[in-house]
Amino acid sequence: MTNGKGMKQSAVAAVVMAASLASGAALAQSPLAVFDNLFTGSISQPSRPAAPQRAAVTPVSLPAGAQPWSGEDGASGHPLMTASAIRESAANFDNCIASLWPEAARRGITEANFQRFTAGLSPDLRIMDLMDSQPEFTKAIWDYLDILVNDNRMAKGREVLAKYKPQFDAAERAFGVDRYIIASIWGIESNYSTQMGDRSVLNSTATLACIGRRQAYFRDEFLSALEILNRGDLRLEQLRGSWAGAFGPTQFMPTAFKRYAIDGDGDGRRDVVDNPTDLIFSTANNLKKDGWQPGQSWGYEVVVPQGFNYMLADRGRAMPLGQWQQMGLRRANGQPFPRASDKAYLLAPAGAEGPGFLMLQNYRVIMRYNPAEAYALAIGHFADRLRGGQPFVQAWPRHERVLSRTERLELQQLLAQRGFYRGTPDGQFGGETRQALRSFQAAIGSPADGFATAEMLERLRGR
Structure with a gap:
């Protein structure tokens, strides 16, 4: 999950990031800059234990069919993503891992477990290509929704809801989180546990902790993964997932696991990989702590009247639903809003020609889980x-x-x-780009919806 608490790259997160609606350009932000809010603070420094010797064993195996590193500079242009910097860091990998022992010891990880779990680690440099990938082409939001919200996935989702009804019942009572949202996250993140990724979470986070442009962030993820193993919540073979370290059916990052994982059935372990009760309770706890409002929807599809001022379609302009009604917005299904006092903001992901949506607090919570508008819309x-x-x-x-x-x-x-536009052009469309496009559209008398079309590009070219 990626909600300021972690960088995640699940099987579907690659599509999320390509959807061009990511709130801040997914991977660069944390895959999905939302992940730059790492908390630091001064702590007393105990005496530093000597780094234990790492045993020489067979390196961690990569997933079948894994591609090798391209050997090229990363697309971000970051100095730590140059090919020479990557090679230099890779050559120092063992020393880097050993240097993390003092912090591991402060976290209560035993020397025996540190040696055991770090012994077979080796850098997976293919991750550098994945971390800095900038696809030339992206998917439209409607194609993205077609992929994720389909009949097969809905059928499987209903089976899961029926099979684990007691667990969903208990989770709703305990956390007040809508079971359908939890089931939706489970289905979209891993297609109900069938697509969870096959890379070693420990090896991936170790690679990123020592190589590339996000080392400080991933050191915390790596050490948190060691804590999970040291505590015994999960076995090493269960910690397999995405290249960025997300694991389990609802894709927890190690630090997110530490914050939100729940032992739902009281067996002494927090198993979010193979234990449905722990999985459902932990995902619900995550959403609750992020601000989920019990009994409320995530948002409403609305019809936006012609001539509407799309400069008001901004996440920072939340207004009561009754006020939006006074401006001419109506629910697309013709039903009234349950509570006119609920505050919402207007999202027009496909501009004036597409549907509009009034987004409530729970949509913002889903965005904390994964900060991409297309993803959150698909979940809801x-x-x-x-x-x-x-x-x-x-x-x-x-x-x-x-x-x-x-x-x-x-x-x-x-x-x-x-x-x-006053930012640095990078081909990624976030809020600053959309605001700049809106200003241009308003200047030429077009609906200022911030939707980047081929026609708008031609108008900018002056043709």
Whole structure:
């Protein structure tokens, strides 16, 4: 999960990041800059124990079919992502791991376990390519939703809800979190435990703790993974997942596991991989602690009237639903809003030609779980479908072509030349880019919806 608490790259997170709606450009931000909020503080420093000798054993095996590192500089341009810096850090990998022993000891990890669990580690440099990948082409949000919210996944979700009804009942009573949201996260993150990733979490986080541009962040993840193993919550073979270290059916990062994992059945272990009770309780606890509002929806599909001022479609402009109604917005299914006093903000992910959504507090909670708008929308919609709801009422502008990364980079550069964009063009569309595009659209008399289309690129080119 990636909610400021962790960087996650699940099987579906790669699509999330490519959806071009990531709130801050996924991987760079933490995969999904939301993950730059690492907490630091001064602590008393005990005497530093000597680093134990790491036994020489066979290196950790990589997943079948894993590709080798390209040997090229990373796309981010970060000095630690140059090919020479990567090679230099890889050559120092053993010394780097050994240097982490004092901190491991402060966390209560025994020397025997430190030796045992770090003995076979070796750098997986292919992760450097994955960490800095910037796909040329992305998916439209409607294609993304088509992939994730489909009949097969819904059928499996209903089976899971029925099979584990007692656990979902207990979790709802204990945490007040909607069971359909938990089931939706389970389904979208791992297709109900069938696609959880096959890399060693310990080896991946060790690689990232010693090599690349996020070492400080991943040192905490690596040491937290060691704590999990030292405590005995999970076995080493269970800690397999994504290249960024997320594991289990709902994709916990090690630090998130430490904060949110629950021993739901009282067996003394917090097993979020193979124990459905622990998995459901831990995911519910995560959402509750992130601010879930019991009994409330995540949001509503709305019809936005023609001529609406899309400059109001901003996450920072939350207003009561009754106020949005006064501006002409109505629920797409014709039903009234349950509580006109609930505050929401307007999201128009496909601009003026697509459906609008009024997002409540629980949508923000899902965004903390994984800070990508397309992901959070998929979770909310899938949950509604699981409880018997209907597809979205309004059509998506499927005729629109998604811009390539090269075109997105050009659009940012042209906005910068005209004085609308003050960031560094990188081909990633976050809030700053959308605000700049809105300002340009308003200046030329178009709906200021911030939706980057081929037509807008042509207008910027002056053709």
